Amino acid sequence: MGICEPLKPETPSKHRPLNLFRLIRGLICLVVFLSTAFLFLAYLAPFGVILRFLSVGLSRKATSLLFAVWLALWPFLFEKINRTKVVFSGDSVPSKERVMLIANHRTEVDWMYLWDLALRKGCLGRIKYILKNSLMKLPVFGWGFHVLEFVPLERKWELDEPVLRRMVSTFTDARDPLWLAIFPEGTDFTEQKSKKGQKFAAEVGLPVLWNVLLPKTKGFCACLEALRGSLDAGLWF
Numbered sequence: 001m002g003i004c005e006p007l008k009p010e011t012p013s014k015h016r017p018l019n020l021f022r023l024i025r026g027l028i029c030l031v032v033f034l035s036t037a038f039l040f041l042a043y044l045a046p047f048g049v050i051l052r053f054l055s056v057g058l059s060r061k062a063t064s065l066l067f068a069v070w071l072a073l074w075p076f077l078f079e080k081i082n083r084t085k086v087v088f089s090g091d092s093v094p095s096k097e098r099v100m101l102i103a104n105h106r107t108e109v110d111w112m113y114l115w116d117l118a119l120r121k122g123c124l125g126r127i128k129y130i131l132k133n134s135l136m137k138l139p140v141f142g143w144g145f146h147v148l149e150f151v152p153l154e155r156k157w158e159l160d161e162p163v164l165r166r167m168v169s170t171f172t173d174a175r176d177p178l179w180l181a182i183f184p185e186g187t188d189f190t191e192q193k194s195k196k197g198q199k200f201a202a203e204v205g206l207p208v209l210w211n212v213l214l215p216k217t218k219g220f221c222a223c224l225e226a227l228r229g230s231l232d233a234g235l236w237f
Helices: 020-043 045-052 056-071 073-081 110-120 133-137 141-147 157-171 191-204 217-227
Strands: 099-102 127-132 151-153 179-182 233-236
Touching: 020 045, 020 056, 020 073, 020 141, 045 056, 045 141, 056 073, 073 110, 099 217, 110 127, 110 179, 127 133, 133 141, 133 151, 151 157, 157 217, 179 217
Parallel strands: 099 179, 099 233, 127 151, 127 179
Antiparallel strands: none
16 A cells, blocks of 8 residues: 555546455455454453553553554455555654544544554554444454453543543553544534534534534543643644
C-alpha cells in the first residue's frame, strides 16, 4: 500500500458484484480471524494479565506487542486475500508517538481501516478504541476488548462521564504506548441520522452538516483534558 493522491471526482470507482467465490473467500477470512482471536486470548492474553500484577506499564507494552503480532493478520487478509485496496492521502502521520485519533464514522467498519495505517507506522498494538458498551459483550472479541482496555460507553453522559474519566486517566503515563481512537459522531453515518442531526442543528443554531453527523463534544473534551500533557499529536481522519 502506498501513499496516493486523493481520487478525483471523475475517477471511476470499481464495484465488483458479490458472487459465490467472493462470498466464500470472505467467510474463510472471517473464520480464520475469529479462530486465531480465540487462540490469542486463550494462550497469550493471560500472560499480559499476570504481568499487570507486577507492572502496569510492562503489562501494556507486552499486550501491545502480542496484540500487534496477531492483529497484523487482519491487513493481510483484508488487503492480500480479499484484494481490498486501501488508500491514505494527506499529511504524513507521525510514528512512535502517543496520539489521539479523531475519525469520522462513515461506515460500521471504519475502525478496521485504522489498523492498516497503524501497521505501516509500527503502532498496530497501540490502538485503544472508545466504543459502545454492547460490543464489549460480544463473545471472543468482547473478551479481547477488555484485555486491551478499550473504553465502553452507554452513550448517556451521566453514566459515561465517570467511566470515561476514570479509564482515560490511567493512560496518562507518557511511557505507555497509545493511539486513542475516538469517533465524535458517536454512531455510523446514515441519511436518516444525517437529516435528524441537520434538523437539530438548525433548531439550536449550530452549523448544519451534510456529509458527516453532528459531533458530540463532551467525551472528546474529557479525553483531551485528561491526556493533554501526555500526547504528542492529534490526528483527524
